[in-house]
Amino acid sequence: MLKRNVPLLITALVGVFLIVANFFPSLSAMSEDFTVFFGIIAAMAFVLGGGSLLKVHLKKISDRNAGWAFSLIVLGTFAITLAVGLLKIGVPPNPTFPDKPWSGSVNADGTAFEWIYEYALKPLSATMFAMLAFYIASAAFRAFRAKNIEAILLLGTAFIILLGRTFAGYYLTSWIPIDGPFSGLRIEELSVYIMQVFNTAGSRAIIIGIALGIASTSLKILMGLDRSYLGGGN
Amino acid sequence: MNGLQANLRSTVSTSRAVIALVSIGIAASVATAAPPAPTDVEAQDVAGDGGGSALVRWTAPAEAEGITGYQVWRSETAKETGDRDATERADALAAAETEAFENEQRRLVDVEGLSPEAAAPRSRAVARQAAISLARDPAALTVTETGPHDTHWILVDTVSPAEGSLEVSKLDPDSSYTFIVYSVAPGPDGRPERSEASAPSGPVIPAAAVLNLFRLPLLIILLALCGVVLLFILLARRGMPLKIRTIAGLAAVDEAVGRATEMGRPMLYINGIQDMDDLQTVAGVTVLGRVAKTAAEYDARIEVPTSRSLVMSAARETVQASYLTAGRSDSYNPDLIYYVTDEQFGFTAYVSGLIVRDRPAACFYMGAFFAESLILAETGNSVGAIQIAGTAMPSQLPFFVAACDYTLIGEEFFAASAYLSGQPDQLGSLKGQDLGKILVGVALIVLVTLATIAAITGSTEIESMVSFIKTVILGG
């Protein structure tokens, strides 16, 4: 009973306190402390996460499961990055304290840690990010179907936006006078209008729904009506 | 006589010179007269707020023509004074150390004939010693300049000449402040000139009120919306029949799990890339509990790589409890719920590789996602998995809608837990949420109509009502 009720009680008390702190300024400093508490808990939880990472990959290597070489690479790079950072390998001393070898900043220019970040992590992240362009093309070919009126409208809008962002859009409607009554029909003007009016309106409507959903879900969690985040249903 | 005449002439010419100089001085002072300073500067705490705001008022000088603006300055807090002193000390020490280093370096290289590289360590040691000696002698450091009234002032803002007050915010609620105001006007050479500093205002502490009255409208709205939700929960408990429309994505959960069981392939559940302090992640863990229960009942394998350690811990607890509830505690394998990395694209790369290698039959994406949403969904699509996504990130919804079989859009995602439980009081909360949306919609229509009427008719009463609602009620 304690295992279920204590977390529910903590959730309810902390939640109500944080809501009340919004209205009583003297409590707002304490509410900031809770944010710090969360950070401390998350940092401690990293020990568990790191341990799990090591366990999973070491098991894969020892069992020689399919793809165990990838696990070896994961653990190897993990160990190298950890060692380089913790031991400050290749970090020159702080100019203000030249006699203290470990006084330099681990991610200052020219350090090994900064090299790993600049020449390994950043290019890999940029590569993964760049894959989006390819995937959007395959998604467009596969999924953008004019099945009904709404889909046709959506596709038409997509074409206007795609063209409006390039020279082609300007080229197609440059014959419409810029200061005439129909200047709004120029593709680049239309694309701005669509983003400014329709897209913004749709996003705002979804955001209003999301806000209400968040409020309702939070209320249920605080009141203990929804306990499924603790597992196993109610 | 000649000597006397010479003396007299000398005296007269000197007098004339003095008169001329005095005249020039008077003319010069008239030409460069600064604008008059404002008077009656007073400051008071803004009542009923959350602290940190003060209202400064002043009276424009009688001869206010030509004034182009007023500068409002405030006094420093004790902490700011301490910080400034520390900065100035550090700057002075650094300058002294640099100078000592250069002097010693020059001596060692030019006089003693050492190479610059050999001399550098010795010069640095001497420079450090010089800085340490200076640090131990506070009198040797430069005295800080102060401004009018022997106080150091900080410029807050400049306002137009039509203004007679300024609300100063972002002050420390526990510190006392005084304010001075300058007039600014162009001088005869066109350059701006400031007046003398006004007399300082009385001290004011921009303290926080016990209750922040500016947030009262927020409290009323909060009580109204929560009250509506609670009302429907109560009504549902009393047996009011509730009809909730079918949410296709949630109805497909059983289908997805069944498919995975038939094909003998695992399921993949991604809980987003944010931590447990994001409600989307909590909602995702909630849905995981229900999906895991179904998986336990079907004896299907569910793998949950996470991007945050805390999410891993929460997910393990949830899944274990689900397996226990389903009576399959022996099938629970904690190693199937594991932490990967916090790094966004590192996590994406791992999951993409996992999908391609393991070819799961079903993929669930429930939580907060960013740019990786399309990468994951397209990779899942490429292996033929059935995909159900749910997120409250408006920018990622289009990608999920395009690439997944079912998508829970925004509030549908938050409704998932209630929907899957089927319990009356949970479903009642959904109805309450819907009524809340209707109330918001009605308020929007009314206010937009008012604002439109104000814009068309130019009515100042309606305009001020709209402005009041925007700044006071909705401003928070």
Place this chain on the structure above:
Amino acid sequence: MSMVDRLANIDRRWIFLMMGLAVAVPIIYIGITGKTLPEQPTPLAQAAFDEIDKLPVGSRILLAWDFDPASEGELGPMASSFVRQCCQKGHRMYFLTLWPVGTQMIQKSASLVIDGFYPDLEYGTDWVDLGFKAGNEAVIKTIATDFGQMFPNDARGTPIESIPMMEGIASISSFDAIINVSAGYPGSKEWVLYAATPYKKPLLVGCTGVQAPQMYPYVPLQVQGLLGAIKGAAEYESVVNAWVRRHTIETILEEADVDAADAETMTTSFLADSGDLTAWLATPAAGGLTAAKRTALSDAVDGDEPGIFLEAQRRMGPQLVAHLLMIGLILAGNAVFFVTRRRGGVR
């Protein structure tokens, strides 16, 4: 298997290949030839150019670089082109920023454009870096009436009284135009509200694509020229590059005692056919030109545009081709869908 069936079951790697080529081919083509896809400036980009161009030589331009390295990809090219036009025209440039990391952006513009291509411009006489000042819009409101209060020194610590070009700078009104490159807050909206509107100063804005819709309502009364995202940057870049070429050629011709009207005509013919330049250089009229001027003239006529002034246009090439490919894929996918549906298949 018919073509429709092949398309319906196409391996997605073919689509990836097409997208890869759509991005790579324009980049490689531009890299090798230096030629970019034609960029037709919209009226807003042209207006931005015209506003700076119509000011007399030596005008005082306040350049507010309110962006950071994260948005440099989108805003860096337009910043470089703004500086280029001011340098070429001979305007005096006053740089400042309301963002802490904006100082790096100013230094980058200075080193790339001024030091790289206009080394004769003197610091303190032709351009000055006033650096960063904290306070957001309070800075703008203060310099609107008292410039020296906010900037008693430049970014190098020199008192402004010692800087020749700061002579006569009393407030916003002392400047002839304001150029703001902005990535968010504080940025273009604040410059509109507190500088351009009350003091009726010409304001040119370069901003990110996300911000641009918010700035359109201010055009043309408060904002005379607006460059939105990399597209706006590419359009403005193309205008500036073309103008710099012409201006360089005309200036050198006028130094060779060619009158202005003839210089304009000759410039047009040289740009159309570089053989005309070769022929003219052999005439006695060109005898007064030094070797350096001859080289500069040849470079201006048919030399490649420096890479830093093609950044935005380079990026538009892949964008255009990729967008057209996307449209083509959508149309092809729908064609396959409708044909398959008519046949009675399910997709």
